[in-house]
Amino acid sequence: MSTTTTRSPAAQASARTAPGLLKQTLRLARTEFTLFVRYKTALMYLVLPLVLFLPLMSTPSVEVLGEFTNRDLTFAAALVSIGLMLGIGHASNVFAARRESLVLKRLRVSGVPQLAIFGGMTLVVVLFTLALAVLILGAIVALSGTMPADPVLLMVAVLLSAVAMTLVGLLITPLVRNAESAQMFSVVPMMALLLTGGVFFPLDLLPDPVRTVVQFLPVAPASEMAQAGYSGYDVFGGYEGAEALGTAALWANALPSIGVMLAWIVILSLLVRRYFKWDPRQP
Amino acid sequence: MVVRDLHQRYGDFEAVRGVSFEIRPGELFALLGTNGAGKTTTIETLEGFRRPSSGSARVFGQDPFGQPAVIRDRVNAVLQGSGLLEDLSVEESLRLTSDLAASPRDVDEVLRLINLVDKRKLRIRQLSGGQKRRLDLGSALMTRPEVLYLDEPTTGMDPEARHETWKIINELKESGVAILLTTHYLEEAERLADRLAIMHRGEIRVEGTLSGVLAGWGDRVSFLLPSDVRTADLPDVDGAAIEVESRDQDLWATYTVTGGDVTARAHHAVAALIAWSAEQGIVLQNLQVRGASLEDVFLQVADGAADLITE
Numbered sequence: 001m002s003t004t005t006t007r008s009p010a011a012q013a014s015a016r017t018a019p020g021l022l023k024q025t026l027r028l029a030r031t032e033f034t035l036f037v038r039y040k041t042a043l044m045y046l047v048l049p050l051v052l053f054l055p056l057m058s059t060p061s062v063e064v065l066g067e068f069t070n071r072d073l074t075f076a077a078a079l080v081s082i083g084l085m086l087g088i089g090h091a092s093n094v095f096a097a098r099r100e101s102l103v104l105k106r107l108r109v110s111g112v113p114q115l116a117i118f119g120g121m122t123l124v125v126v127l128f129t130l131a132l133a134v135l136i137l138g139a140i141v142a143l144s145g146t147m148p149a150d151p152v153l154l155m156v157a158v159l160l161s162a163v164a165m166t167l168v169g170l171l172i173t174p175l176v177r178n179a180e181s182a183q184m185f186s187v188v189p190m191m192a193l194l195l196t197g198g199v200f201f202p203l204d205l206l207p208d209p210v211r212t213v214v215q216f217l218p219v220a221p222a223s224e225m226a227q228a229g230y231s232g233y234d235v236f237g238g239y240e241g242a243e244a245l246g247t248a249a250l251w252a253n254a255l256p257s258i259g260v261m262l263a264w265i266v267i268l269s270l271l272v273r274r275y276f277k278w279d280p281r282q283p
Numbered sequence: 284m285v286v287r288d289l290h291q292r293y294g295d296f297e298a299v300r301g302v303s304f305e306i307r308p309g310e311l312f313a314l315l316g317t318n319g320a321g322k323t324t325t326i327e328t329l330e331g332f333r334r335p336s337s338g339s340a341r342v343f344g345q346d347p348f349g350q351p352a353v354i355r356d357r358v359n360a361v362l363q364g365s366g367l368l369e370d371l372s373v374e375e376s377l378r379l380t381s382d383l384a385a386s387p388r389d390v391d392e393v394l395r396l397i398n399l400v401d402k403r404k405l406r407i408r409q410l411s412g413g414q415k416r417r418l419d420l421g422s423a424l425m426t427r428p429e430v431l432y433l434d435e436p437t438t439g440m441d442p443e444a445r446h447e448t449w450k451i452i453n454e455l456k457e458s459g460v461a462i463l464l465t466t467h468y469l470e471e472a473e474r475l476a477d478r479l480a481i482m483h484r485g486e487i488r489v490e491g492t493l494s495g496v497l498a499g500w501g502d503r504v505s506f507l508l509p510s511d512v513r514t515a516d517l518p519d520v521d522g523a524a525i526e527v528e529s530r531d532q533d534l535w536a537t538y539t540v541t542g543g544d545v546t547a548r549a550h551h552a553v554a555a556l557i558a559w560s561a562e563q564g565i566v567l568q569n570l571q572v573r574g575a576s577l578e579d580v581f582l583q584v585a586d587g588a589a590d591l592i593t594e
Contacts, residue, residue, distance in 0.1 A: 016385040106366030111355040
């Protein structure tokens, strides 16, 4: 035995300083990255958004906002769906599997704070979502020759939706028994949020009351931010009568959408904190 | 660790019914019992995954529910299942634990301790059950816990690994760690426990030091009953209960001696019986004297005949 093992616990206790929450979160994110790359199913969730993009390529293209076509706007909205699929699909699948195999329980019992565990997962979803979004955006720019008007606003939209959707994924896990049922069950919110997110059909087509409701769900605001960021047009009140605006005015008009997304992130975080189950035997 | 009158109910079912015990630094307390006796539920309450239905659990004087920050860095556990990320290698897993901990041990030191140095690059899913179990213990040691919960820590290990593990656990105990152990291997409890309790149907039926528990159970003196001796002719011996049972068509008499001077009671009983046999001019065939084993006690408790022991 080395000398370290024989130190009295009291002496050890005085020397204890846990690594900061941020450090722990980043460390877990690093491991999440390794595991993501080694896990085939995770790669599937990465390919899924690309499959969505292919049929969009063949939709008829009509100019609706200046030089921007309906297809451009659909593409912009579809960038938000990357985080949607990855967040809901990957987070629910992996955390349900880890709860079942007692990984989550062991992490908690060995002293890792819950925020770091959730944070590590959120970071890795955000990272892969942003990377894929940049890749797809690059392809769109190369094909269309138009640069996004406000890339920062566009990426903030992608980021906020990735965070919110990861939380939705975490929130699915208490409702399911294992990873398989998580995979099946996660399709329901995934489809529901995709349909109301302005990807399959423009939100403009919805009747006004429905559109108002949808704008308070956690995807449509991000889709509109993405479209605004891509086109530079103020699309928050619909395409009709939307004007091209400068950066400041565009961000000012985006504030309500950012607010709705942040509110969702807070609400979803509180729900995760309240309902997340760490132990498969937990009642 | 202090548990006072702990109750845990799931709906109508009461898994734990009024359990109390305490464990001090440097002490190992073993919780034995059949499957479903409530051992794991008790540990899970101490680990902070369950709020007691009534009664209390305290670790370092704190309510452990929800793993509050003040005690989080000072406890750790080997769970009943492994709980390791199987796509990581042995070393990656230990490094992760080390980087997340407040005052971790050296990874190489732990690898040597659990004898997995040559397996360090192997993915965890490639390890055998016993190797995984060693890594579970190693992972728990990484954080230098002062309180350690071991839920069947040697399941799946070969005898050699089990002995190595016992050595590690004994060293932890000597360094002042308070340990709560559950196990199905009674020998493990006999080797490691300073005190032990046997749980059955949510209650602690027997509790004490190993020698105390065994002393309460008594020593047994048995012999083959000669064919010309009737049961009623058997002599009374002070402090002993007589039982006659048939084994393979023979009748065996067993005197169970309880109470009194624990060290000398078997001697006195045998002396009395030898004197009686000399008087009768018979031989006590196949005479056996044995102390109770933990297994005797355990089986009686598991059968629900706990009253016999505590009387």
